[in-house]
Amino acid sequence: MNVEARIKSFYLLGNSLKRFLNHEKASSPSEENFFNLLEEKVNHAIHYNAWFTKENILFSLQQWSEALEKKELENWLSSYKQPKDKNLRVAIIMAGNIPLVGFHDFLCVLLSGNKVLIKQSSNDNQLLPVITQYLEEIEPSFKERIAFSKDRLNDFDAVIATGSNNTARYFEYYFSKKPHIIRKNRNSVAILTGNESKEELQPLGEDIFRYYGLGCRNVSKIYVPKGQKLDYFFKAVYDWHPIIDSNKYANNYDYNKAVYLMSEFKILDNGFLILKKDESFSSPIASLFYEEYEDLEALKLTLEKEQENIQCIVSNGLDASHIPFGKTQQPRLYDYADNVNTMKFLLEL
Known part of the structure; x- marks a missing residue:
């Protein structure tokens, strides 16, 4: 699967998210099924985690529907050497503090031409599986590239782990022999x-x-x-x-x-x-x-x-590097957590 096919899969997902959020009629039976499952999982997520209100979940989906536009994806990836399928298996240990908090890592791994092994937090385990299922319907080649694990992670080539300062020390020790990105509290x-x-x-x-x-x-x-x-x-x-x-x-x-x-x-x-x-x-x-x-x-x-x-x-424009008031929860695709360039890390594996 070439990079154009990967990009197309994600912007088609973004288009479906837009239609879901705008309460538009589904464009296909597959999309209608996705809408029904996503609505169900949104409601489930609220009950699994009381911090996940429907308003906040839909806000997160809205940000991703805008980020997954064709131009946004193409402009972001244009600054990197076109990735080829490496088929390395990258484990992602996701946090669960906000809805779909690990989606950017998920996106980076797949667009970099690698496979992903996902370890979800129990606080945020409802939304990504149904989104993944629909992504695999859009592009069946992803079925061999995406896996979820509830057990101890095994058989991977690199890892991206996000946690507290305490868990980061454990991650640093446990994954010291693998290429890794370990994120702490910020x-x-x-x-x-x-x-x-x-x-x-x-x-x-x-x-x-x-x-x-x-x-x-x-x-x-x-x-x-x-x-x-x-x-x-x-x-x-x-x-x-x-x-x-x-x-x-x-x-x-x-x-x-x-x-x-x-x-x-x-x-x-x-x-x-x-x-x-x-x-x-x-x-x-x-x-x-x-x-x-x-x-x-x-x-x-x-x-x-x-x-x-x-x-x-x-701030209110005090420095070019500062984010304007009201924009912190609307990151662009090139806004990497901890200012560590995830895509660069993956492409250099």
Whole structure:
């Protein structure tokens, strides 16, 4: 199977996802069956993982339907030497923090001309199998290239594993003799100047609250000018206040607030989000850390030194490398996790 056939398979999948999300009539019996199965699995995923709301699952499917456009795929792959079928077996150990979080790795392995062996998280094991089944109907050659495993991984040539800092140490040891990408905990941060209007700052709520803040691209900390009052920030993100209606989110909010108050930490609180001054990057659910800065250039240098802990830096155009407010959960195909070029790694195996 050449690269053109692989690309075609994925953009046809993207087209079907668009029709599913737009509630359009299926173009074939096979697609109609896919729509029915996907709807069923979306509902199942909600019950398997209470953090996976239907809104968030459909949001994830929407992002992938847009990413899997023909031009997007072709432009992305045009910067690489055209991959030939290597038939190496690449194991992927997927996280389960947000819906379809391992799909980009899955896409990279297959488009690089390799086979994939998938180890899913129990928190996110409903959606990918039905998508894979439909992809194999679009292109039957994929049937020999995709496998799922519930047991210990065996017989593979390389591995991509995503987990916590603790599991990463295990992965590093266990997979040390194989070519590998091992991902650890990362968080995203936002830089505020205090000059943003409410309209400019409102999209930041998407970066903070989408997927309940569980993704590595979610903003878990903000930097604000020294002495800056944060009322304007609270007003800007207030539209997200219905998030407190989620029982799991509300339980985390109540628990973390109680812990902070009992520990006599100074906090700011608007009824659904707790702001705590803290130098750490990883804030608990329903909490957001903040830190003050005096010199913007000095802050940029500090964040450069911490790049191994940071996935995204968000701002209102302070630097060309920064992501605009509201865009962290809309990565492009060339936005690689941990800034490690997955496709380059696979093509060089």
